Amino acid sequence: MTESEFLSRYRSSDYPKPSVTVDTALFTVREDALQVLMIRRQEHPFQGKLSLPGVFVGMEETLDEAAARALYSKTGLRDIYTEQLYTWGSPERDPRMRVISVSYYALVPEQSLAPPEEPALFCPAAEIAASGEIAFDHSRIVACGIERIRNKVNYTDIAFSLVDEEFTLPELQRIYEILLGQKLYKANFRKKIAEKIIPTDHYTSGARHRPSRMYRKKPATAE
Amino acid sequence: MTESEFLSRYRSSDYPKPSVTVDTALFTVREDALQVLMIRRQEHPFQGKLSLPGVFVGMEETLDEAAARALYSKTGLRDIYTEQLYTWGSPERDPRMRVISVSYYALVPEQSLAPPEEPALFCPAAEIAASGEIAFDHSRIVACGIERIRNKVNYTDIAFSLVDEEFTLPELQRIYEILLGQKLYKANFRKKIAEKIIPTDHYTSGARHRPSRMYRKKPATAE
DNA sequence: CTATGATAGTATACTTTTGCTACTTTGTCA
DNA sequence: TGACAAAGTAGCAAAAGTATACTATCATAG
Numbered sequence: 001m002t003e004s005e006f007l008s009r010y011r012s013s014d015y016p017k018p019s020v021t022v023d024t025a026l027f028t029v030r031e032d033a034l035q036v037l038m039i040r041r042q043e044h045p046f047q048g049k050l051s052l053p054g055v056f057v058g059m060e061e062t063l064d065e066a067a068a069r070a071l072y073s074k075t076g077l078r079d080i081y082t083e084q085l086y087t088w089g090s091p092e093r094d095p096r097m098r099v100i101s102v103s104y105y106a107l108v109p110e111q112s113l114a115p116p117e118e119p120a121l122f123c124p125a126a127e128i129a130a131s132g133e134i135a136f137d138h139s140r141i142v143a144c145g146i147e148r149i150r151n152k153v154n155y156t157d158i159a160f161s162l163v164d165e166e167f168t169l170p171e172l173q174r175i176y177e178i179l180l181g182q183k184l185y186k187a188n189f190r191k192k193i194a195e196k197i198i199p200t201d202h203y204t205s206g207a208r209h210r211p212s213r214m215y216r217k218k219p220a221t222a223e
Numbered sequence: 224m225t226e227s228e229f230l231s232r233y234r235s236s237d238y239p240k241p242s243v244t245v246d247t248a249l250f251t252v253r254e255d256a257l258q259v260l261m262i263r264r265q266e267h268p269f270q271g272k273l274s275l276p277g278v279f280v281g282m283e284e285t286l287d288e289a290a291a292r293a294l295y296s297k298t299g300l301r302d303i304y305t306e307q308l309y310t311w312g313s314p315e316r317d318p319r320m321r322v323i324s325v326s327y328y329a330l331v332p333e334q335s336l337a338p339p340e341e342p343a344l345f346c347p348a349a350e351i352a353a354s355g356e357i358a359f360d361h362s363r364i365v366a367c368g369i370e371r372i373r374n375k376v377n378y379t380d381i382a383f384s385l386v387d388e389e390f391t392l393p394e395l396q397r398i399y400e401i402l403l404g405q406k407l408y409k410a411n412f413r414k415k416i417a418e419k420i421i422p423t424d425h426y427t428s429g430a431r432h433r434p435s436r437m438y439r440k441k442p443a444t445a446e
Numbered sequence: 447c448t449a450t451g452a453t454a455g456t457a458t459a460c461t462t463t464t465g466c467t468a469c470t471t472t473g474t475c476a
Numbered sequence: 477t478g479a480c481a482a483a484g485t486a487g488c489a490a491a492a493g494t495a496t497a498c499t500a501t502c503a504t505a506g
Contacts, residue, residue: 391483392483392484393484409483409484409485410484410485430481431481432480432482433483434482434483435483435484436483436484
């Protein structure tokens with residue numbers, strides 16, 4: 001039997017299949033806290049509960065594309081920093097049927113977001129992670145996202161995804177402190193990120209204290 | 224409409240669904256190299272090529288259970304250190320049909336493995352990761368596993384999963400060196416892992432040099 | 447037009463970890 | 477009993493991380 005013969009005889013409908021969704025946790029830092037975009041469900045199951053934005057994976061799209069689609073439909077944003085988190089496959093996680101969920105997390109600066117409308121809202125991520133009142137296993141997904149972010153802050157540049165293109169060092173430091181959940185020393189923080197940033201000749205103004213210089217992220221050097 | 228009415232009307236077959244598999248990369252350190260268990264495929268597609276052990280996810284099992292099943296069927300081992308890696312969902316990754324693959328990696332000490340038979344064999348992981356001759360996207364899965372292991376070696380205890388219950392420090396150090404791809408200083412290495420191990424009163428013997436003390440891993444302390 | 451409060455930004459001392467070299471110990475074997 | 481071989485230990489210098497004290501510059505009040 002040749003490969004093409006084999007392929008033409010293969011009947012994929014011979015086996016039962018689970019449904020596959022992509023659920024996305026969009027994080028931002030707002031009001032001095034890490035917050036996550038949640039949707040209040042209008043339909044069953046879990047009607048009235050909070051859930052993450054999600055879509056069924058189309059037959060012709062990649063998982064990354066499905067995640068981008070879910071995020072775009074709720075925020076209108078493209079080209080967000082997005083990364084796959086974990087895949088959840090317990091047979092009981094959805095009461096309708098067997099659904100396997102590939103979860104993603106995404107990071108955006110608060111400034112690039114329009115205030116969410118109607119069934120969508122931002123919630124403190126820590127509260128969602130600790131709550132027992134969240135639809136499906138989405139509380140665990142958020143918890144998983146928080147943990148992943150916290151782990152990656154120190155050895156990657158994900159924190160820059162949460163500030164605008166131009167930012168001040170006190171702003172950036174605040175992001176780090178919120179993600180890590182601890183206070184950092186100003187001087188040490190600056191030493192550490194000095195090599196990752198480029199100063200501009202812009203300064204903040206208006207505040208009744210010394211203005212803060214603005215910086216940009218240095219483009220990643222080739223490997 | 225109540226929730227139970229809603230559920231009874233829900234027709235999950237209304238939507239096309241991808242198939243879902245679990246593919247597992249079983250790593251061990253053998254002959255001074257990180258090696259991975261591969262299967263030479265007997266059937267189409269990719270007949271004759273190397274692939275990772277994989278199974279279709281059953282409708283009543285979790286993903287972790289499917290991974291354990293795949294590993295058990297090839298090695299006869301249960302309770303292996305196993306962790307989910309990444310989920311691969313490109314529509315073209317399987318020529319038969321749309322298949323989404325949830326990949327796992329697993330770590331076992333060489334001593335606990337029977338020599339693999341027939342279509343199964345161990346291959347140097349770096350070669351698999353670099354080869355263009357591997358079935359599906361399994362080469363990338365192995366590459367992803369190597370990277371994950373390398374990242375986790377320094378801030379977790381996964382290296383201990385690759386040695387027997389009792390081990391010598393030169394053995395353990397060799398594991399670290401192979402995973403990290405670099406030589407370590409004996410004294411520094413010992414200082415660092417001193418807190419994670421418990422000495423036994425056993426020693427190696429037979430070699431024509433000073434015997435090496437054997438240790439066990441200290442049970443993880445409560446969080 | 448100067449004092450003050452508030453935050454931006456810098457200099458520096460101290461502590462811990464890492465990188466490295468040299469040494470001592472203890473077994474087997476000739 | 478001396479030589480080799482790898483196990484195991486001691487210690488120093490450089491680098492990185494931790495912590496504190498200081499100076500700079502704006503807006504506003506008086």
